[in-house]
Amino acid sequence: MMDCDEQKYRDNAQLLPLQYQLPVAFKSSRQVGKNQRTIKKHQKHNEMVSATVQKMFNKHVKIDNKNCELPTIDTMFIDDPWIIEDLKELKKHLNEIKSKLNDYNLMEWRSHTRKRNYAGDIIWRVRKEINPEFPTQAWCKFYENLSFYKLIPEKSLYEKQLKSIHLCEAPGAFVTALNHWLKLNAPLINWDWTATTLNPSYEGNSPSFMLNDDRFILHTTNNWYFGADNTGNLMNLKNLDSFIELEKENRDKIMLITADGSIDCLHTPDEQEKIVSHLHYCETITALHLLNKNGNFIIKLFTIFEYQTICLMYLLSCCFNEISIRKPATSKEGNSEIYVICLDFKGSDYISPYLNIFRKHYEKFTDRTMFQKNDIPDSFIEQIIKSGELFKSHQCDVILNNIRTFNTETNEDCMNVKRIRRATADYFIKFCKLEKLPFKDMQIVGTDILNQSCCQILDNRYNYDSYNERHVKGSLKPEDRLLILFEDLQSINITIDTETIENIQFIDDKPEVLKMSTAISYENIQSSKFCQPKVMRIYNSAFEIKNQLISNWQYPNDKAIGNLIKINTNDNNKYLVFHYTVKYDGFNVIEKIYTAITNLKLDQTLVLIGYSLLSQFNVGIFYFLAHTFKHIEMQFDNELGCVITLYNYICLQSVIEYLKEIFDASIVAKNSDKIILSVLSVARLCECNLHHKLLDINNFIVKNFVNKLIMSINNAKSE
Incomplete structure (x- = not known):
């Protein structure tokens, strides 16, 4: 039996691009034959496009969690780490495929994969035709999930009351996507929201762990909470407690929590899941503290190979009545990103006896497993293995196809990609029933205000070397690393044209x-809000080298x-x-x-x-x-x-x-x-x-700082 959401998907799948209706001129048998071949060719293309688009929107698995029950507390966090051999092999194979990218220049590879991304037309089509507030890839991913699943509980729709919490939310696209969906589908609902993220104004936070675009945040400051210490660090227990205290009066209204956190794993892509696992743990425990009974939770994960993620998936499967895993069509195809959709929370009565032990391991990563391997049913592990294989296979296929076409893309390849991109965007807009909001004041801040923001949007992803080149640079002597930093600075433009x-x-x-x-x-x-992330990283690296070589x-x-x-x-x-x-x-x-x-x-x-x-x-x-x-x-x-x-x-x-x-x-x-x-x-x-x-002033200062440091090191050597 298919649930109503899956049936909705199957019905909408019939709306994929129609066959081209080409006229046939009955002038000669040769002409008729030619037209028939043309029709068959177009039909073949359309069948390929239709199958590809269906595959794009059909990357999801529903987990059977009927037999999932939490074990007794005394059996938790006592086992040594365990592995699932089948998942270990999946991870090994995925990393072997990913390692084929080690010598690719990051900028060139991103440019290539961006052009071949089948969902690549969606964002600009949405911007052009719908003009929503803050239309980013995150906006499209969340709107797609909102359209695929019943993330807004029936209780909230009936009572016309919804409080949502958004964890690791910067820059805020999930919030604006939810607002757009509610205005179109539940316009009478009384909605309130609170978001938390690493505070982009706290200069002790590294750009590697946060997004630097805070245009939306600066206009909605009252809806953002950065914790007792003002860092926005969700992995701090005091911040969790202060967040719970902040929302205690809204507990019976919190029916939706989203968690979209991640950590930059550019230098260790083979261990992304392990690196991010504790953040995912903290996001989940926060949700279990705050969510009301029958509420819903959606969290972003990266592969499901490690014991930490298996245990987290089992915890969620015990706490919610419905669990699904989905890779949105609008999620970049070649990455490991998936979303776990958790529907119908069993409530605080079910989870509260376990919260103290979860809190005990909240701040510090433990080398003990949340659950013993024997406490997780074999049927559940089998489902995780099948899910892991499904998403791994799709990712590997995409990576290998992108490698195959790198610098060898034919005209036919390009035409096929264009057809698929166009059809995918058509289907996305139709499936999500996207329309423009009838009035501008239905937006939270407003597209015009955000577009005109004077706040600098600074890209923190600046390293375009290959993976192997980055590792070689990391092993260089301090003096050689300093010279590379100086070379990197030369790409920074300074518009100061006078002394x-x-x-x-x-x-x-x-x-x-x-x-x-x-x-x-x-x-x-x-x-710093007054220095580009690239320059700030160079500045910090230069100080580390200075302290190693000439500390005074x-x-x-x-x-x-x-x-x-x-x-x-x-x-x-x-x-x-x-x-x-x-x-x-x-x-x-x-x-x-x-x-x-x-x-x-x-x-x-x-x-x-x-x-x-x-x-x-x-x-x-x-x-x-x-x-x-x-x-x-x-x-x-x-x-x-x-x-x-x-x-x-x-x-x-x-x-x-x-x-x-x-x-x-x-x-x-x-x-x-x-x-x-x-x-x-x-x-x-x-x-x-x-x-x-x-x-510009800070760019000038850093450039001169590094230059003078190099000169001083050279002078010290010659003396």
Whole structure:
């Protein structure tokens, strides 16, 4: 027996592209024969296209979980890791196929696979014909799953009340996709949502673990929760507890939870499942704490070969009445991504006796298995093996086909791909019953607002070397790695075309009201709204090499600073000296600046040397300083970096009070292992007219930092 969703799919499959109806001219038997051959040829093409599209949308398995029951607590997390030999062989075969890609240039390979992606026309067709809010691949994947499964429970539709939780949600496309679906299919429902993700404004978070596009987040800040420590780290138990506390009044309304988390496994693609497994564990345990009875949960996984994932799948199969695994047509065909759809949660009464043991292993990965192998029915393991084989085979077929056509693609290949892409997009739009929203105010933020956002969208995927080339580079000596970093920097464009930028101004005449936020302390700045991820990674790598080779070296050095001060012997100038660093030094910054400002006289000039403009905190302090001087200029010097000169101090009392408040708060934060993360909203700083200049300034500083470091290392060798 097919369930109604599967029947819906079978019915819609008949809507695939119709046969071309070609006229036949009855002029001669030769012409008739030619036309008949043409018709047969088109029919053959259409049959191939139809079969391919059906296969694209038919990558799903329903798990029979009737015999799945959780074992007693005393048998959990006590076994040594175990393996399933059949799954081990599947993993081995998949990695053998993936290893064939080790010598391919990543950029060239991505370009090739993008052109051959059968679902490649869907996004631009959706953008063109539907114009939804935030149309990304994630948007299409979730909308497809929403259309294939009943992810919105009948209870929510009947009561016209829905609360959804979205874990690891950045940049927010699942939220906008759900909004679009609800507006078309359940317009009367009262919907509320909360999302969490690694905080893109917390500079201690690495770009490898998060998406840097926060246009949607900045416009929906009140709907996002970044935990007790403001990092957004879901794998922190305190953050889980504070999230539960935040949503305790909504518990009976939370009927849908999504989890779309991942970790960059570019350097270890053969162990992607293991690397991401603990994140998936934390996502699942969070859902089990928050979800209401009969609610639904959808989570992204990557293959199902390891004991960690098998145990997680069994846990879900015990806690939900229906379980399916699906690879959406809009998911990139050559990757291992799958979605587990969990319907009809059994409720807190069923799972609450187990939550304490799950919490015990929440923060730290354990080398013990969640379940003993004997506690999982053989019939369940057999289903996992069959599912693993299905998705592995599809992935391998795609990879091998892409290898076959790399640089050898024929015109016929290209035409076939175009036909399939067109038919796939047609079917997607028809199957999902996609339509434009009738009114723009039905969107959450609005397409126009998001498209016009001034916030910089920075791509954190910059490494285009092959897998083998990356490993060779990783084994080089520090000096050689530094030279490669310098070469990488040459591709970064700097639009500063003068040695001095004058009349530096922010848009507003009066400073914004102080808006402080705190977070748990971190050591190094890993990401910045004012620096490209590629440049930030290079900067951090250069500091690691510096600490290995010449740890006492500083930029700018004392000699260059002394020369500048000696040349400018104006008694009216006050100099504040810093040194460029990737370490968070907010307390040192505010202490120096507050002390200097309180002792500054009217019309005096303040000169900042080596002042970092990487962190929100430093840029926010600079924002307030800019309102207390009549004129500001930035000078670019290879020896000193960027020298900021603030002329004619005007003593704005409100700014003095703000700086005092920041200084006092910094002392409190320091004593409790916290930092002042920001003093203004990041949206305000990113929307100012100085933002693009700050990107260039930091590019300039990093380039000079690496160049001077190379020179210093060479000088040290020659001495």
